[in-house]
Amino acid sequence: MASAQGAKIQRVGDSSTASQPIVLRKPYLLFLGDVSDPLTLKTAFGLRDWIPGDVVGQWRLTKTTLDLGLTDLDPEAAITAGAGSIVIGAAPSGGAIPSGWARALLRAVQAGLDVVSGLHASLDSVPGLAAAADRSGVRLHDVRKAPPGLPVGTGARRPGRRLLTVGTDCAIGKKYTALALARAMQAAGVDAEFRATGQTGILIAGTGIALDTVVADFMAGAAEAVSPAAHPEHWDVIEGQGSLFHPSYAGISLALLHGSQPDALVLCTDATRVEIDGCPGYPLPSLAEAMRRNLEAARLTNAAARFVGIAINTLPLPGEAAATLMRRLADEHGIPCVDPLRSDVQPIVDALECRPSNSR
Amino acid sequence: MASAQGAKIQRVGDSSTASQPIVLRKPYLLFLGDVSDPLTLKTAFGLRDWIPGDVVGQWRLTKTTLDLGLTDLDPEAAITAGAGSIVIGAAPSGGAIPSGWARALLRAVQAGLDVVSGLHASLDSVPGLAAAADRSGVRLHDVRKAPPGLPVGTGARRPGRRLLTVGTDCAIGKKYTALALARAMQAAGVDAEFRATGQTGILIAGTGIALDTVVADFMAGAAEAVSPAAHPEHWDVIEGQGSLFHPSYAGISLALLHGSQPDALVLCTDATRVEIDGCPGYPLPSLAEAMRRNLEAARLTNAAARFVGIAINTLPLPGEAAATLMRRLADEHGIPCVDPLRSDVQPIVDALECRPSNSR
Numbered sequence: 115m116a117s118a119q120g121a122k123i124q125r126v127g128d129s130s131t132a133s134q135p136i137v138l139r140k141p142y143l144l145f146l147g148d149v150s151d152p153l154t155l156k157t158a159f160g161l162r163d164w165i166p167g168d169v170v171g172q173w174r175l176t177k178t179t180l181d182l183g184l185t186d187l188d189p190e191a192a193i194t195a196g197a198g199s200i201v202i203g204a205a206p207s208g209g210a211i212p213s214g215w216a217r218a219l220l221r222a223v224q225a226g227l228d229v230v231s232g233l234h235a236s237l238d239s240v241p242g243l244a245a246a247a248d249r250s251g252v253r254l255h256d257v258r259k260a261p262p263g264l265p266v267g268t269g270a271r272r273p274g275r276r277l278l279t280v281g282t283d284c285a286i287g288k289k290y291t292a293l294a295l296a297r298a299m300q301a302a303g304v305d306a307e308f309r310a311t312g313q314t315g316i317l318i319a320g321t322g323i324a325l326d327t328v329v330a331d332f333m334a335g336a337a338e339a340v341s342p343a344a345h346p347e348h349w350d351v352i353e354g355q356g357s358l359f360h361p362s363y364a365g366i367s368l369a370l371l372h373g374s375q376p377d378a379l380v381l382c383t384d385a386t387r388v389e390i391d392g393c394p395g396y397p398l399p400s401l402a403e404a405m406r407r408n409l410e411a412a413r414l415t416n417a418a419a420r421f422v423g424i425a426i427n428t429l430p431l432p433g434e435a436a437a438t439l440m441r442r443l444a445d446e447h448g449i450p451c452v453d454p455l456r457s458d459v460q461p462i463v464d465a466l467e468c469r470p471s472n473s474r
Numbered sequence: 475m476a477s478a479q480g481a482k483i484q485r486v487g488d489s490s491t492a493s494q495p496i497v498l499r500k501p502y503l504l505f506l507g508d509v510s511d512p513l514t515l516k517t518a519f520g521l522r523d524w525i526p527g528d529v530v531g532q533w534r535l536t537k538t539t540l541d542l543g544l545t546d547l548d549p550e551a552a553i554t555a556g557a558g559s560i561v562i563g564a565a566p567s568g569g570a571i572p573s574g575w576a577r578a579l580l581r582a583v584q585a586g587l588d589v590v591s592g593l594h595a596s597l598d599s600v601p602g603l604a605a606a607a608d609r610s611g612v613r614l615h616d617v618r619k620a621p622p623g624l625p626v627g628t629g630a631r632r633p634g635r636r637l638l639t640v641g642t643d644c645a646i647g648k649k650y651t652a653l654a655l656a657r658a659m660q661a662a663g664v665d666a667e668f669r670a671t672g673q674t675g676i677l678i679a680g681t682g683i684a685l686d687t688v689v690a691d692f693m694a695g696a697a698e699a700v701s702p703a704a705h706p707e708h709w710d711v712i713e714g715q716g717s718l719f720h721p722s723y724a725g726i727s728l729a730l731l732h733g734s735q736p737d738a739l740v741l742c743t744d745a746t747r748v749e750i751d752g753c754p755g756y757p758l759p760s761l762a763e764a765m766r767r768n769l770e771a772a773r774l775t776n777a778a779a780r781f782v783g784i785a786i787n788t789l790p791l792p793g794e795a796a797a798t799l800m801r802r803l804a805d806e807h808g809i810p811c812v813d814p815l816r817s818d819v820q821p822i823v824d825a826l827e828c829r830p831s832n833s834r
Binding site for chain 1: 687719723728770774
């Protein structure tokens with residue numbers, strides 16, 4: 115590792131590029147290809163449900179392609195409807211982009227749409243697509259790829275307020291909770307913004323950095339870039355990644371915790387999960403332990419960090435049992451406990467005691 | 475982030491490549507170029523001092539190039555002397571590889587030497603070098619580049635014993651201490667090996683993975699690959715990276731801590747440093763706090779982890795004051811405290827209570 119002094123001027127990739135998160139051109143045309151299986155269309159469903167106002171329609175290549183209930187549009191019609199980008203909303207079986215999809219994407223590029231992909235296969239691997247994009251003056255975005263020019267983290271405090279969702283495990287509601295909180299804060303008149311750190315979050319927000327794709331030396335720097343300096347009363351609501359208790363990904367969680375400098379933390383957990391996802395023998399930590407360890411780590415870069423709520427997935431529990439559990443956890447830890455999928459997150463927003471932006 | 479289940483089969487780069495650390499062909503010819511400034515030759519000095527038996531000589535391009543006191547050899551003579559690789563032992567000013575160096579490296583490749591570089595500029599950026607290497611059947615190694623095909627960490631326990639050096643800060647003696655411990659253990663007849671996680675360490679060991687260059691998702695997997703399953707009585711002595719208390723690099727330290735599954739930890743610190751390197755306002759943690767937090771984190775993947783020693787840089791202190799300080803720290807923490815630069819590390823080796831391999 116370079117010393118921090120030397121490393122501060124180090125850059126990934128093209129040093130002339132500033133450390134900008136990806137910025138996507140909305141609204142979107144959702145590309146569903148020839149996919150009929152709903153599980154393979156998870157990304158498209160997510161975008162339809164979270165940002166219906168940013169989706170002009172769906173493009174289905176075949177009659178058997180699943181219908182998401184959106185307007186059917188081809189690229190040319192989507193352009194007329196104001197679309198800026200076509201988003202690949204389906205995962206191809208096998209990983210590589212099928213040739214039928216490649217032809218369709220080429221047509222979208224020629225029509226004037228940016229192409230946005232969260233697939234493992236790079237858009238550059240589609241023959242002729244990059245050249246066609248150059249000719250049409252549109253852009254290809256692989257949201258799984260970290261942007262070039264990310265800096266090393268500095269730990270320097272920056273203005274603005276920040277909330278970060280952290281988890282007892284991976285895949286436990288950190289993105290969903292952050293989205294729900296940002297919505298509720300905005301609805302309450304707070305100057306708040308969702309900040310994406312994973313690919314689906316980036317598609318929803320239209321901007322962000324997929325932290326898991328960043329080179330290790332630049333993780334904290336990427337986390338700092340995701341929620342830049344802002345108005346002292348502005349809130350960034352940052353999507354957490356991984357878990358300090360996950361033996362595969364804890365390093366990412368810690369870098370995000372440090373780079374985010376959160377004022378407020380929300381712990382995401384699951385009422386019935388007992389083991390870390392995919393890691394037999396690794397029990398989920400207790401909530402008290404998870405809060406203590408996250409808080410201790412967060413306080414390296416923000417001494418005022420505190421937990422403001424617990425977001426728990428209670429789905430398998432009957433309504434009454436879920437309510438009892440949430441009341442018990444709220445009492446035990448002295449902060450609100452909600453299930454963002456079943457109830458509203460307002461109690462956590464209230465605990466933040468943030469001022470509406472019109473009261474500034 | 476992919477769920478752990480999905481991510482386990484995910485690979486960086488070519489999926490047909492196994493997750494092998496870089497392996498370098500020793501002995502080395504040290505390439506000093508036209509450099510006369512000793513600071514710019516830090517890598518060459520390090521190799522001369524740590525592995526004199528693996529260095530056949532130096533190649534100086536000009537009369538003003540600094541003399542390291544090694545035999546002067548050109549590539550052809552180095553081949554005759556048994557050399558396997560030429561190692562760039564100097565850092566060029568400006569970062570790019572100068573054209574005079576490029577011609578010299580080309581000649582080394584044509585003579586049959588692998589080329590090993592720890593520079594930021596990739597060897598592929600030297601015109602014609604990759605093609606010449608192909609023709610000569612030799613390899614180009616950028617030790618700053620992570621190998622392809624690294625897996626996601628699993629957290630699964632593997633046989634063998636492991637010692638990891640951790641630090642209160644970056645650049646505080648973690649590599650030096652690990653090297654000194656591995657030497658002392660080998661001298662005591664213990665089956666022990668130094669495991670490199672940074673570029674200079676890799677040049678010394680001839681193998682390893684530069685952890686700071688690994689994509690975030692694969693950090694813990696890379697740490698697991700660095701010290702693979704081994705004989706139950708074999709010791710890997712692993713070079714630590716960064717510090718849990720460094721706001722730029724703590725994520726790397728945590729991933730290495732988890733992936734290493736250390737049985738034994740040695741805390742490296744500095745007697746006079748008060749602030750984290752390059753991070754004004756970040757005080758060095760107390761030794762007790764540093765041990766508590768590292769131990770807590772280490773116990774996620776190895777419940778038996780314990781501290782076996784403190785390695786402190788006392789260089790600015792007079793000998794008597796240093797000795798008093800080390801005695802006090804040893805008493806306070808109940809483990810040996812040594813200065814690897816001034817005294818020997820044997821007390822820490824003794825604390826390990828490992829058996830010589832001939833007693834198996």
